[in-house]
Amino acid sequence: MRNRPYILFLLSTMILVSCQKKIDFELNDQENSRLVVEGSITDQAKAHTIELTRTTSYYENQPAPREEGATVTITDGITTHTLTETSPGVYQTSASYAGVIGRTYTLNITTADNQFYTAESTLESVAPIDTVLLDVGLNFEDEDVLILSHYGPEPAGVGNNYMWLVNINGIDYTEDVNDIMFVTDEFVDGNYIAGFEFQEILLSDLPQADTLKIAIEMHSISRSYYDFLLAIALETQYNGDLFSGPPANIPSNVSNGALGFFRASAVSSMYIEAY
Secondary structure, three states: OOOHHHHHHHHHHHHHHHOOOOOOOOOOOHHHOOEEEEEEEEOOOOOOEEEEEEOOOOOOOOOOOEOOOOEEEEEOOOOEEEOEEEEOOEEEOOOOOOOOOOOEEEEEEEOOOOOEEEEEEEOOOOOOOOEEEEEEEEOOOOOEEEEEEEEEEOOOOOOOEEEEEEEEOOEEOOOOHHHOEEEEOOOOOOOEEEEEEEEEEEHHHOOOOOOEEEEEEEEEOOHHHHHHHHHHHHHOOOOOOOOOOOOOOOOOOOOOOOEEEEEEEOEEEEEEEEO
């Protein structure tokens, strides 16, 4: 029986060795590239943009390849609008194009190699903004921040979803998707919203100017786009600790295996000058 520990160790070693298996991961080489769609339309009359790129190799240290030469249209079931490629991979509507609340918009893309993709989104109404309050406070890191708070009604009927975009003196402070505040009306349905903090900006990051010209937009978004933003947050800023779940694919509303999202939104706007 003296040799029993040695025998157990030997058996354990053999089991571990026998369980080894080589796994080859698809690291998105060129032959596995997928179309990435990013764009939206709103009820504002302006040139709306659809941007088309391609995923690239895991090892590639270059900007994403642009998808040039595609045919891109948007239809609401009544009229069809063809977009113009204004720069490589960037497709725009005319400057007078505006969506209509209540209509469902379908994006159709045919690439230069005759691959077809489609996505659709319904343009829901948005609640008005009564007031945006500006205040200075501290964030969780005890840093000085400018706090923007929303005041306004929320229409009755569960199922409304919103996000806020902020631009100050021409600088987009919600360019990064992780800086966008997005909410559902599940717990506030039909109530007046008094003082919902939707943006914090470090004072050190504000423009050095005598006047801050603050443009705020509140967008209606679909539940599927809300889930898209939430999935990105869960895979980025809320991931990486010991209790994080396994990585998961970000949902998309574009067909044929494409990535990204096409959304339709109504917009409430407010402009503030702060001195």
